[in-house]
Amino acid sequence: MSVDDNAHAPVGHAPVVKPRADATVEEDGRFVLRVRLPLPDSARPRLLLQLRPKKGQSEETGRVVALESAGPDEWRAVLETAPALAEGRWDAYVLGAPGEERTPLLPGLRDLRTLVSGGGDGRSAPLAVRIPYATKDGRLAVRTWLRASHAEAGRIVFSGRSMTVRARLFGPRLGEGAAALLYRRGRETAVQTPLRAEGDQAFTFTVDYPDLLAEPGPNGAGAAAIWDVYVRPAAGAPRIRVARLLDDVADRKAVFVYPAATLGGVTARPYYTVDNDLSVEVAPTATR
Amino acid sequence: MHGMKISFLIHNAYGIGGTITTTFNLARALADRHDVEIISALRHRERPNLNLDPRVRLRPLVDLRHEKDDPRHLAPAKVFPSAEYRYRQYSALTDERIGGALATLDADVVVGTRPGLNVHLALQAPADTVRVGQEHLTLNNHPPRLRNALRRVYPRLDAITPVTEADAASYRRKMRLPGVRVQALPNSVPAPTLPPADGAERVVIAAGRLVPVKRFDLLIEAFAAVAAERPDWQLRIYGKGEEHERLRALIDRLGLYNNVFLMGAAIPMEAEWVKASIGAATSNFEPFGMTIVEAMRCGLPVVSTDCEYGPGEIIAPGEDGRLVPVGDRDALAGALLDLVRDDELRRRMGRSALENSRRFAPAPVVAQAERLFEELLAARRDGRPAAHATDHALVSGGHAAKDTALVAASSVLRTVRKARG
Numbered sequence: 001m002s003v004d005d006n007a008h009a010p011v012g013h014a015p016v017v018k019p020r021a022d023a024t025v026e027e028d029g030r031f032v033l034r035v036r037l038p039l040p041d042s043a044r045p046r047l048l049l050q051l052r053p054k055k056g057q058s059e060e061t062g063r064v065v066a067l068e069s070a071g072p073d074e075w076r077a078v079l080e081t082a083p084a085l086a087e088g089r090w091d092a093y094v095l096g097a098p099g100e101e102r103t104p105l106l107p108g109l110r111d112l113r114t115l116v117s118g119g120g121d122g123r124s125a126p127l128a129v130r131i132p133y134a135t136k137d138g139r140l141a142v143r144t145w146l147r148a149s150h151a152e153a154g155r156i157v158f159s160g161r162s163m164t165v166r167a168r169l170f171g172p173r174l175g176e177g178a179a180a181l182l183y184r185r186g187r188e189t190a191v192q193t194p195l196r197a198e199g200d201q202a203f204t205f206t207v208d209y210p211d212l213l214a215e216p217g218p219n220g221a222g223a224a225a226i227w228d229v230y231v232r233p234a235a236g237a238p239r240i241r242v243a244r245l246l247d248d249v250a251d252r253k254a255v256f257v258y259p260a261a262t263l264g265g266v267t268a269r270p271y272y273t274v275d276n277d278l279s280v281e282v283a284p285t286a287t288r
Numbered sequence: 289m290h291g292m293k294i295s296f297l298i299h300n301a302y303g304i305g306g307t308i309t310t311t312f313n314l315a316r317a318l319a320d321r322h323d324v325e326i327i328s329a330l331r332h333r334e335r336p337n338l339n340l341d342p343r344v345r346l347r348p349l350v351d352l353r354h355e356k357d358d359p360r361h362l363a364p365a366k367v368f369p370s371a372e373y374r375y376r377q378y379s380a381l382t383d384e385r386i387g388g389a390l391a392t393l394d395a396d397v398v399v400g401t402r403p404g405l406n407v408h409l410a411l412q413a414p415a416d417t418v419r420v421g422q423e424h425l426t427l428n429n430h431p432p433r434l435r436n437a438l439r440r441v442y443p444r445l446d447a448i449t450p451v452t453e454a455d456a457a458s459y460r461r462k463m464r465l466p467g468v469r470v471q472a473l474p475n476s477v478p479a480p481t482l483p484p485a486d487g488a489e490r491v492v493i494a495a496g497r498l499v500p501v502k503r504f505d506l507l508i509e510a511f512a513a514v515a516a517e518r519p520d521w522q523l524r525i526y527g528k529g530e531e532h533e534r535l536r537a538l539i540d541r542l543g544l545y546n547n548v549f550l551m552g553a554a555i556p557m558e559a560e561w562v563k564a565s566i567g568a569a570t571s572n573f574e575p576f577g578m579t580i581v582e583a584m585r586c587g588l589p590v591v592s593t594d595c596e597y598g599p600g601e602i603i604a605p606g607e608d609g610r611l612v613p614v615g616d617r618d619a620l621a622g623a624l625l626d627l628v629r630d631d632e633l634r635r636r637m638g639r640s641a642l643e644n645s646r647r648f649a650p651a652p653v654v655a656q657a658e659r660l661f662e663e664l665l666a667a668r669r670d671g672r673p674a675a676h677a678t679d680h681a682l683v684s685g686g687h688a689a690k691d692t693a694l695v696a697a698s699s700v701l702r703t704v705r706k707a708r709g
Binding site for chain 1: 406481482489490491517519536540545547549550552556558559562564693
């Protein structure tokens with residue numbers, strides 16, 4: 001593997017085809033973006049972050065931030081932590097480049113070291129997370145989460161027939177009747193398992209896989225079932241999705257991979273969804 | 289200093305890889321004072337994957353997008369040596385185009401970047417052009433048949449530049465190259481843009497193609513000891529390749545799924561290195577060790593196996609990293625743990641790594657290259673040999689005989705297999 005350094009050649013060394021932006025998440029959570037763009041100082045370009053609309057919906061108004069001159073052909077925008085961005089994927093554009101309505105930004109260096117061990121110390125609810133990333137088609141975007149309350153998953157350990165998840169709560173306090181709830185996707189039914197408090201809002205819970213097998217499949221055997229993992233901090237309190245959001249990994253699914261357990265022709269395996277939420281897949285064991 | 293006209297001849301400038309990166313870096317640095325072009329034997333896409341400095345001209349010779357079915361491209365190459373690794377990608381058409389490009393070359397210096405292309409230079413470059421053959425692999429690892437093919441024509445080069453002193457020593461010992469200068473020229477790594485790592489993150493990073501020679505399995509096994517003692521530490525392995533599933537299974541078997549992560553490929557790696565506080569390299573064999581230099585330039589101490597050839601020439605053990613015996617899992621685990629346990633040691637070694645790796649910056653490396661090219665050019669203009677003849681003909685003659693015997697043995701074997709087959 002080698003460093004593609006030329007992609008980050010100093011200004012003036014490489015022709016700017018499409019503007020490329022370096023992004024830094026600072027210690028205090030501020031988001032700083034630097035764009036190489038050959039424009040006169042009078043150009044007043046702006047950074048546009050546009051929330052990608054859900055299927056079938058149209059774009060809403062994006063977030064616009066001024067790009068300030070930071071040297072010859074260099075522009076800088078600072079996105080403060082407040083107001084928080086809504087949860088989703090925000091595509092980054094430059095407004096004001098001549099001849100174009102909006103120009104997509106290419107991803108440059110993303111300095112996310114402040115996020116790596118962001119285990120959540122000092123964070124409070126509502127929890128806002130922003131991770132700049134490169135989209136599959138090679139554009140710069142920002143992945144955001146905004147959760148009024150949050151359960152951050154940590155280590156997961158396994159026995160042959162169960163998984164035990166360590167997690168930490170942001171927002172409500174743990175109280176009487178706290179439980180983990182696994183909801184079968186597409187159904188109303190849930191499987192419940194108690195939380196064990198470990199102090200400082202940390203807790204663990206164990207999911208016995210056989211409990212997830214007791215539910216009959218929608219079409220009998222053969223189809224996979226997905227169980228989404230939630231916690232209820234106290235009896236009667238609203239449920240909170242268990243997710244892993246507090247580091248630099250925008251797309252966790254292919255990176256945080258856990259072993260599968262096989263129980264009588266069925267395979268159970270926890271995984272992170274495309275939104276970094278924790279779920280368990282129960283599927284007929286693939287025969288080879 | 290007079291500007292020189294310098295041409296590089298490369299396999300395919302449109303791909304991804306260490307040779308391409310380092311050639312682009314060298315070309316860009318030379319372009320400050322010289323007229324530089326890169327001739328790409330092959331082309332398969334519109335633009336290079338890596339950005340090339342606009343001052344450097346790029347000249348493709350065979351465009352696979354239109355010419356891969358050309359009858360001349362379906363006929364085997366005669367100039368490009370058949371023992372070369374990439375022989376199947378060369379053809380009568382590449383012979384013709386490379387030969388034509390060299391015959392009409394208007395350059396002071398032409399630089400080949402792989403053995404087969406060096407053969408083209410040796411045979412076909414104009415008489416007054418200085419011919420420099422780079423060696424990005426290693427002599428010892430070449431098949432005997434390739435070594436013999438190179439022996440026949442490399443005496444017509446002005447210089448051979450391996451990437452390590454160790455490989456340069458092999459060339460001097462095993463090849464009879466009277467009048468050919470053999471000089472190590474390391475790969476260069478430009479200064480990172482980002483501030484260096486500060487030694488605080490509890491992350492170890494390794495990077496490379498996921499192939500057996502890189503021994504990421506050994507690294508994962510060694511990391512089990514780190515995770516057992518310090519469960520808050522992670523190992524991140526960047527890259528992709530055929531070993532992915534096997535490494536995934538090893539992580540599961542060792543129960544390391546909370547500590548060891550296969551991250552996929554990341555280009556550039558710079559923003560990833562700075563998230564770590566230790567770099568790791570565990571190959572069985574490494575012609576140079578580009579990732580070691582990259583990690584050090586980002587301020588990381590590197591724990592590496594002391595394999596042939598690069599790591600021992602990059603790392604100063606105990607000062608900016610550690611070297612452990614090849615394949616020694618326990619020694620690797622011990623060296624990692626020494627750095628994991630001692631924050632101050634890690635920070636101190638990281639600072640040394642940053643300092644010591646400056647010798648691999650483009651400026652000092654390009655200065656060596658410039659000086660070499662100028663001396664070679666002056667020697668050629670004066671009609672002097674590029675290097676004093678050395679009297680080791682008997683020794684290298686012995687190596688040549690040995691390779692010839694090896695080639696004969698393997699062709700007998702092939703014949704026997706064919707007869708049985």
